[in-house]
Amino acid sequence: VMLFFFVMAACNEKYKPKVGHQTSYTIILGSLISVILWFGFGDSRVEIYKFKQNLFFDFLLPPIILSSGFNMRRKKFFENIGNVAIFGLCVTFVCFALYSLMGYLAIQ
Structure with a gap:
């Protein structure tokens, strides 16, 4: 294949x-x-x-x-670098919070 x-x-x-x-x-x-x-x-x-x-x-x-x-088109990526960075930071924070909460609840 x-x-x-x-x-x-x-x-x-x-x-x-x-x-x-x-x-x-x-x-x-x-x-x-x-x-x-x-x-x-x-x-x-x-x-x-x-x-x-x-x-x-x-x-x-x-x-x-x-x-x-x-x-990937580099020009398009760098035109949207602000959105990419905000999305990356927000998702990282949300994942950290969810995993922390699930870990805390799992050991309780």
Whole structure:
């Protein structure tokens, strides 16, 4: 599936289609593979291919975030730096307060 993603990225770069993105094509391919596995092999074989959260958070999410940050328009980001900073500080404070409260309630 990853190889398909990279091939589709190269095709998108070369042919520049009006609709679609390599991510869309990869999601469609993954869905087709899932349907084939589900109806072709049943429940017993599908358990082997069950989604693992650790795999996603450790190996798949970091490249997604890196790609998003790398492709971000710097001018737009710095035009909104005030909003980004306020949002970041507020969310950090809210998370700190909630985790502190939950921790306090858990030990009571």
